[in-house]
Amino acid sequence: MIKISKRFFDIKATLTCGQFFRYSENADGSFFVYSLDKRCKIWQDTDSVFLLTEDEKYFRNFFDLDTDYSKIVNTLSKFSDISAKVEYGKGIRILRQDLTETIISFIISANNNITRIRKTIERICARIGTNKGEYYAFPTLEQLRTLSIDDFKSLGLGYRAEYLYKTCRDLEGEVERIGKITDSELAHKELCKFVGIGPKVADCITLFGMHLTRSYPVDTWIFKENETEELNTPKKVRDYYLSLYGDYAGFAQQYIFYYAREHR
Protein backbone atom coordinates (compact mmCIF):
# COMPACT_ATOMS: atom_id res chain seq x y z
CA MET A 1 0.00 0.00 0.00
CA ILE A 2 1.23 3.48 -0.91
CA LYS A 3 0.51 6.52 1.30
CA ILE A 4 0.57 9.99 -0.27
CA SER A 5 0.06 13.51 1.09
CA LYS A 6 -3.30 15.05 0.18
CA ARG A 7 -1.85 18.52 -0.24
CA PHE A 8 -1.72 18.24 -4.05
CA PHE A 9 -3.80 15.13 -4.54
CA ASP A 10 -7.59 15.16 -4.59
CA ILE A 11 -8.80 11.76 -5.82
CA LYS A 12 -12.23 12.87 -6.96
CA ALA A 13 -10.96 15.96 -8.77
CA THR A 14 -8.25 13.95 -10.49
CA LEU A 15 -10.64 11.24 -11.65
CA THR A 16 -13.66 13.35 -12.57
CA CYS A 17 -11.95 16.30 -14.28
CA GLY A 18 -12.44 14.74 -17.70
CA GLN A 19 -8.96 13.42 -18.44
CA PHE A 20 -9.93 9.84 -17.63
CA PHE A 21 -12.96 7.61 -17.93
CA ARG A 22 -12.42 4.22 -16.29
CA TYR A 23 -13.18 4.46 -12.61
CA SER A 24 -16.00 3.52 -10.27
CA GLU A 25 -16.94 4.85 -6.86
CA ASN A 26 -17.65 2.41 -4.05
CA ALA A 27 -20.25 2.84 -1.32
CA ASP A 28 -17.56 3.67 1.24
CA GLY A 29 -16.21 6.55 -0.86
CA SER A 30 -13.20 4.65 -2.21
CA PHE A 31 -12.60 4.28 -5.94
CA PHE A 32 -11.53 1.52 -8.26
CA VAL A 33 -9.30 2.84 -11.04
CA TYR A 34 -8.69 0.80 -14.18
CA SER A 35 -5.85 1.29 -16.65
CA LEU A 36 -5.02 -1.18 -19.40
CA ASP A 37 -5.45 -4.60 -17.74
CA LYS A 38 -4.61 -3.29 -14.25
CA ARG A 39 -6.68 -2.07 -11.33
CA CYS A 40 -6.07 -0.26 -8.08
CA LYS A 41 -8.20 0.80 -5.13
CA ILE A 42 -7.72 4.33 -3.86
CA TRP A 43 -9.21 6.26 -0.94
CA GLN A 44 -8.37 9.06 1.48
CA ASP A 45 -8.71 10.11 5.11
CA THR A 46 -8.28 13.59 6.57
CA ASP A 47 -4.71 14.10 5.44
CA SER A 48 -3.56 11.21 3.28
CA VAL A 49 -4.39 9.29 0.12
CA PHE A 50 -3.98 5.52 0.16
CA LEU A 51 -3.40 3.36 -2.89
CA LEU A 52 -3.70 -0.42 -2.91
CA THR A 53 -2.64 -2.44 -5.94
CA GLU A 54 -0.66 -5.44 -7.11
CA ASP A 55 1.42 -3.18 -9.35
CA GLU A 56 2.65 -0.23 -7.29
CA LYS A 57 5.28 0.74 -9.84
CA TYR A 58 2.68 1.09 -12.57
CA PHE A 59 0.26 3.21 -10.54
CA ARG A 60 3.01 5.33 -8.97
CA ASN A 61 3.82 6.41 -12.50
CA PHE A 62 0.15 6.53 -13.53
CA PHE A 63 -0.74 9.02 -10.80
CA ASP A 64 2.40 11.06 -11.54
CA LEU A 65 3.54 10.69 -7.93
CA ASP A 66 7.14 11.67 -8.63
CA THR A 67 6.24 15.13 -9.91
CA ASP A 68 6.38 18.14 -7.57
CA TYR A 69 3.02 19.86 -7.98
CA SER A 70 3.84 22.70 -5.57
CA LYS A 71 6.06 24.20 -8.25
CA ILE A 72 3.32 23.94 -10.87
CA VAL A 73 0.67 25.43 -8.61
CA ASN A 74 2.93 28.23 -7.41
CA THR A 75 3.92 29.17 -10.93
CA LEU A 76 0.39 29.27 -12.31
CA SER A 77 -0.96 31.07 -9.23
CA LYS A 78 1.02 34.10 -10.35
CA PHE A 79 -1.40 34.52 -13.27
CA SER A 80 -4.01 36.54 -11.38
CA ASP A 81 -6.84 35.80 -13.82
CA ILE A 82 -6.70 32.06 -13.08
CA SER A 83 -5.23 31.99 -9.56
CA ALA A 84 -8.61 31.19 -7.98
CA LYS A 85 -9.12 28.32 -10.43
CA VAL A 86 -5.64 26.98 -9.70
CA GLU A 87 -6.43 27.05 -5.98
CA TYR A 88 -9.75 25.29 -6.60
CA GLY A 89 -8.20 22.54 -8.72
CA LYS A 90 -4.77 22.19 -7.10
CA GLY A 91 -5.56 18.58 -6.17
CA ILE A 92 -5.71 17.54 -9.83
CA ARG A 93 -2.84 15.45 -11.08
CA ILE A 94 -2.31 14.95 -14.81
CA LEU A 95 -2.37 11.19 -15.17
CA ARG A 96 0.23 9.33 -17.20
CA GLN A 97 -2.14 7.13 -19.17
CA ASP A 98 -1.35 4.42 -21.67
CA LEU A 99 -0.98 5.95 -25.13
CA THR A 100 -3.13 3.46 -27.03
CA GLU A 101 -5.93 3.61 -24.46
CA THR A 102 -5.80 7.41 -24.57
CA ILE A 103 -5.97 7.52 -28.36
CA ILE A 104 -9.01 5.23 -28.52
CA SER A 105 -10.76 6.91 -25.60
CA PHE A 106 -10.42 10.42 -26.97
CA ILE A 107 -11.52 9.48 -30.48
CA ILE A 108 -14.71 8.36 -28.73
CA SER A 109 -14.84 11.62 -26.76
CA ALA A 110 -15.33 13.83 -29.81
CA ASN A 111 -18.64 15.73 -29.78
CA ASN A 112 -19.77 13.50 -26.92
CA ASN A 113 -20.51 13.94 -23.23
CA ILE A 114 -18.47 12.48 -20.42
CA THR A 115 -21.24 10.30 -19.02
CA ARG A 116 -21.84 8.64 -22.35
CA ILE A 117 -18.13 8.35 -23.12
CA ARG A 118 -17.64 6.39 -19.91
CA LYS A 119 -20.54 4.04 -20.61
CA THR A 120 -19.42 3.43 -24.18
CA ILE A 121 -15.86 2.59 -23.14
CA GLU A 122 -17.19 0.27 -20.46
CA ARG A 123 -19.29 -1.58 -23.05
CA ILE A 124 -16.28 -2.00 -25.33
CA CYS A 125 -14.19 -3.43 -22.50
CA ALA A 126 -16.96 -5.83 -21.52
CA ARG A 127 -17.41 -6.94 -25.12
CA ILE A 128 -13.83 -7.71 -26.14
CA GLY A 129 -11.51 -6.83 -23.26
CA THR A 130 -9.75 -9.69 -21.48
CA ASN A 131 -11.76 -11.00 -18.55
CA LYS A 132 -9.78 -10.31 -15.38
CA GLY A 133 -12.32 -11.90 -13.05
CA GLU A 134 -13.77 -8.86 -11.27
CA TYR A 135 -13.41 -6.54 -14.27
CA TYR A 136 -12.48 -6.37 -17.94
CA ALA A 137 -9.22 -5.03 -19.33
CA PHE A 138 -9.10 -2.29 -21.92
CA PRO A 139 -8.84 -4.09 -25.28
CA THR A 140 -5.60 -4.21 -27.21
CA LEU A 141 -5.48 -2.90 -30.78
CA GLU A 142 -5.45 -6.53 -31.91
CA GLN A 143 -8.68 -7.18 -29.99
CA LEU A 144 -10.21 -3.96 -31.31
CA ARG A 145 -9.46 -5.08 -34.86
CA THR A 146 -11.79 -8.04 -34.42
CA LEU A 147 -14.75 -5.62 -34.37
CA SER A 148 -16.54 -4.66 -37.57
CA ILE A 149 -17.95 -1.21 -38.25
CA ASP A 150 -21.39 -2.56 -37.39
CA ASP A 151 -20.01 -4.01 -34.15
CA PHE A 152 -18.79 -0.55 -33.19
CA LYS A 153 -22.16 0.92 -34.09
CA SER A 154 -23.95 -1.67 -31.98
CA LEU A 155 -21.82 -0.49 -29.06
CA GLY A 156 -23.28 3.00 -29.50
CA LEU A 157 -20.40 4.73 -31.25
CA GLY A 158 -22.48 6.41 -33.94
CA TYR A 159 -20.46 7.97 -36.72
CA ARG A 160 -17.25 7.42 -34.76
CA ALA A 161 -17.53 3.70 -35.64
CA GLU A 162 -15.85 4.17 -39.01
CA TYR A 163 -13.09 6.35 -37.55
CA LEU A 164 -12.25 3.70 -34.96
CA TYR A 165 -12.39 0.87 -37.44
CA LYS A 166 -9.87 2.52 -39.75
CA THR A 167 -7.58 4.09 -37.15
CA CYS A 168 -7.25 0.85 -35.17
CA ARG A 169 -5.73 -0.58 -38.34
CA ASP A 170 -3.64 2.44 -39.27
CA LEU A 171 -2.14 2.54 -35.77
CA GLU A 172 -0.37 -0.78 -36.35
CA GLY A 173 3.25 -0.17 -35.41
CA GLU A 174 2.69 3.59 -35.12
CA VAL A 175 1.96 3.94 -31.40
CA GLU A 176 5.49 3.02 -30.42
CA ARG A 177 6.97 5.49 -32.88
CA ILE A 178 4.72 8.35 -31.82
CA GLY A 179 5.28 7.59 -28.15
CA LYS A 180 8.95 8.44 -28.55
CA ILE A 181 8.28 11.95 -29.85
CA THR A 182 9.09 14.60 -27.25
CA ASP A 183 8.20 17.70 -29.28
CA SER A 184 4.53 18.40 -28.58
CA GLU A 185 3.82 20.18 -31.86
CA LEU A 186 5.39 17.38 -33.88
CA ALA A 187 3.40 14.77 -31.96
CA HIS A 188 0.27 16.85 -32.48
CA LYS A 189 0.89 16.99 -36.22
CA GLU A 190 1.52 13.24 -36.45
CA LEU A 191 -1.62 12.39 -34.46
CA CYS A 192 -3.82 14.59 -36.66
CA LYS A 193 -3.03 12.31 -39.61
CA PHE A 194 -5.33 9.61 -38.23
CA VAL A 195 -9.04 9.64 -38.98
CA GLY A 196 -11.05 10.79 -36.00
CA ILE A 197 -8.18 12.78 -34.50
CA GLY A 198 -8.35 16.54 -35.00
CA PRO A 199 -6.63 19.39 -33.16
CA LYS A 200 -8.52 19.08 -29.89
CA VAL A 201 -8.36 15.30 -29.58
CA ALA A 202 -4.66 15.38 -30.53
CA ASP A 203 -4.02 17.85 -27.70
CA CYS A 204 -5.78 15.55 -25.24
CA ILE A 205 -3.62 12.65 -26.43
CA THR A 206 -0.32 14.53 -26.16
CA LEU A 207 -1.32 15.78 -22.70
CA PHE A 208 -2.92 12.72 -21.12
CA GLY A 209 -1.26 9.93 -23.10
CA MET A 210 2.24 11.36 -23.55
CA HIS A 211 2.45 13.83 -20.66
CA LEU A 212 3.62 16.56 -23.03
CA THR A 213 2.34 19.41 -20.91
CA ARG A 214 2.86 22.04 -23.58
CA SER A 215 -0.62 21.14 -24.86
CA TYR A 216 -3.84 23.13 -24.65
CA PRO A 217 -6.98 21.22 -25.68
CA VAL A 218 -9.71 23.66 -26.68
CA ASP A 219 -13.12 22.08 -26.33
CA THR A 220 -16.47 23.87 -26.13
CA TRP A 221 -15.99 24.64 -22.41
CA ILE A 222 -12.49 26.09 -22.74
CA PHE A 223 -13.51 28.06 -25.81
CA LYS A 224 -16.42 29.63 -23.94
CA GLU A 225 -14.03 30.56 -21.12
CA ASN A 226 -11.27 31.97 -23.33
CA GLU A 227 -13.12 33.44 -26.29
CA THR A 228 -12.64 37.17 -26.79
CA GLU A 229 -13.07 39.55 -29.69
CA GLU A 230 -9.49 38.85 -30.71
CA LEU A 231 -9.29 35.18 -29.79
CA ASN A 232 -12.35 34.25 -31.83
CA THR A 233 -11.37 30.77 -33.04
CA PRO A 234 -10.20 27.65 -31.17
CA LYS A 235 -6.87 27.79 -32.99
CA LYS A 236 -6.20 31.37 -31.88
CA VAL A 237 -7.10 30.48 -28.29
CA ARG A 238 -4.78 27.49 -28.43
CA ASP A 239 -1.84 29.38 -29.89
CA TYR A 240 -2.20 32.26 -27.45
CA TYR A 241 -2.36 30.16 -24.30
CA LEU A 242 0.41 27.79 -25.42
CA SER A 243 2.75 30.74 -25.71
CA LEU A 244 1.47 32.29 -22.46
CA TYR A 245 1.74 29.24 -20.21
CA GLY A 246 4.42 27.28 -22.07
CA ASP A 247 5.15 23.92 -20.50
CA TYR A 248 2.47 24.59 -17.86
CA ALA A 249 -0.31 25.07 -20.44
CA GLY A 250 -1.76 21.60 -19.92
CA PHE A 251 -2.06 22.11 -16.17
CA ALA A 252 -3.60 25.54 -16.60
CA GLN A 253 -6.10 24.14 -19.05
CA GLN A 254 -7.15 21.44 -16.58
CA TYR A 255 -7.68 23.94 -13.76
CA ILE A 256 -9.80 26.14 -16.03
CA PHE A 257 -11.81 23.23 -17.45
CA TYR A 258 -12.48 21.69 -14.04
CA TYR A 259 -13.54 24.99 -12.49
CA ALA A 260 -15.86 25.82 -15.39
CA ARG A 261 -17.59 22.44 -15.28
CA GLU A 262 -18.00 22.45 -11.53
CA HIS A 263 -19.58 25.92 -11.63
CA ARG A 264 -21.97 25.55 -14.56
Place this chain on the structure above:
DNA sequence: GCCCAGGGATGCG
Protein backbone atom coordinates in the same frame (compact mmCIF):
# COMPACT_ATOMS: atom_id res chain seq x y z
C1' DG B 1 -39.02 17.93 -27.78
C1' DC B 2 -35.12 20.47 -27.53
C1' DC B 3 -30.19 21.66 -26.91
C1' DC B 4 -25.85 20.04 -26.11
C1' DA B 5 -21.66 17.18 -25.59
C1' DG B 6 -13.78 17.42 -23.83
C1' DG B 7 -15.18 17.84 -32.60
C1' DG B 8 -13.93 16.02 -37.00
C1' DA B 9 -14.44 15.06 -42.01
C1' DT B 10 -15.47 16.86 -46.22
C1' DG B 11 -16.10 20.13 -49.79
C1' DC B 12 -15.83 24.80 -51.24
C1' DG B 13 -13.49 29.09 -52.29
Place this chain on the structure above:
DNA sequence: CGCATCCATGGG
Protein backbone atom coordinates in the same frame (compact mmCIF):
# COMPACT_ATOMS: atom_id res chain seq x y z
C1' DC C 1 -6.00 29.02 -44.79
C1' DG C 2 -11.08 30.02 -43.29
C1' DC C 3 -15.77 28.73 -43.63
C1' DA C 4 -20.24 25.97 -43.96
C1' DT C 5 -22.48 21.68 -43.53
C1' DC C 6 -23.18 17.19 -42.07
C1' DC C 7 -22.83 13.67 -38.75
C1' DA C 8 -25.26 9.32 -34.55
C1' DT C 9 -26.49 9.06 -30.04
C1' DG C 10 -28.20 9.80 -25.56
C1' DG C 11 -27.71 12.94 -21.29
C1' DG C 12 -30.04 16.61 -18.97
